Amino acid sequence: MTSVAAPPPSSANSTRVSTLPVFDWWTALGVLGVLGAIVRIIFFTPIEAAQGAAQKIYYIHVPAALSAYLALIVCALTSIMYLWLREERADRMAESAGEVALLFTTTVLSTGPFWGKPIWGTWWTWDARLTLTLFLWFVTAAYLVLRGAVDDPTMRARYSAVLAVLAALLIPFIHLSVYLFRTLHPMPIVLKPSAPSLPREMLITFSISSIAFLFFCVMLMRSRYRLALLRQRTELAE
Amino acid sequence: MIMQTPSMPPDTRSYYHAAYVIAAALYTGYMLSLWWRARRLNQ
Numbered sequence: 001m002t003s004v005a006a007p008p009p010s011s012a013n014s015t016r017v018s019t020l021p022v023f024d025w026w027t028a029l030g031v032l033g034v035l036g037a038i039v040r041i042i043f044f045t046p047i048e049a050a051q052g053a054a055q056k057i058y059y060i061h062v063p064a065a066l067s068a069y070l071a072l073i074v075c076a077l078t079s080i081m082y083l084w085l086r087e088e089r090a091d092r093m094a095e096s097a098g099e100v101a102l103l104f105t106t107t108v109l110s111t112g113p114f115w116g117k118p119i120w121g122t123w124w125t126w127d128a129r130l131t132l133t134l135f136l137w138f139v140t141a142a143y144l145v146l147r148g149a150v151d152d153p154t155m156r157a158r159y160s161a162v163l164a165v166l167a168a169l170l171i172p173f174i175h176l177s178v179y180l181f182r183t184l185h186p187m188p189i190v191l192k193p194s195a196p197s198l199p200r201e202m203l204i205t206f207s208i209s210s211i212a213f214l215f216f217c218v219m220l221m222r223s224r225y226r227l228a229l230l231r232q233r234t235e236l237a238e
Numbered sequence: 239m240i241m242q243t244p245s246m247p248p249d250t251r252s253y254y255h256a257a258y259v260i261a262a263a264l265y266t267g268y269m270l271s272l273w274w275r276a277r278r279l280n281q
Contacts, residue, residue: 231279
């Protein structure tokens with residue numbers, strides 16, 4: 001069995017890790033990007049005639065879903081990498097991406113009902129897309145609970161890696177659920193084989209917001225990875 | 239004679255504002271938790 005215990009840090013490495021900040025200018029850039037997108041959404045994007053201002057929830061709801069997908073895919077790929085190479089850095093990255101995936105899935109599930117209530121007339125419905133997303137939230141939460149429950153680092157990394165791969169398998173089902181089942185959830189209006197159905201100004205806002213949120217997601221995973229590195233450094237020092 | 243007035247979008251601003259406040263709270267809360275955990279490790 002390959003051990004995943006980290007080698008004792010060299011003095012140069014330990015100095016570098018102990019002074020590693022969790023946030024840096026890249027994080028600030030990620031936050032500024034999201035703030036810029038929100039300024040564009042609030043002040044420079046027209047209000048949709050049929051739905052009113054609630055339609056603007058779309059510009060944070062869908063990018064949050066895309067970011068959750070991205071974080072889960074990173075979590076699954078680094079988990080596969082761990083299972084294959086037994087590389088501790090891959091496990092650390094999977095842990096970081098899993099936590100960020102839970103954050104964005106929570107955002108998706110929290111913002112969606114505020115659109116559903118005025119448009120559908122209900123906060124929640126057991127529609128296939130919503131139910132599968134809630135199921136994904138539970139699986140992602142279970143992934144993090146499992147990580148906290150297993151003390152042995154090798155077993156923890158191996159069990160959670162398997163769960164991460166299974167969680168990522170839900171993504172295509174969630175995306176295609178609106179085609180596979182009769183659902184209340186709207187069909188994709190941008191991420192579909194044909195041309196996007198959004199007016200140009202709204203499409204530009206959606207694109208800016210998606211890029212900003214995906215970048216912010218990557219920066220959060222990076223910050224969380226740095227925290228994991230800092231924690232490992234502290235544990236080795238104790 | 240029936241006068242047609244241009245239709246106004248429905249007033250759904252409260253839902254829009256609430257969704258943005260919740261999203262902002264989640265992201266800010268998560269970033270604060272990262273900062274707090276790092277601070278605890280550094281102490």
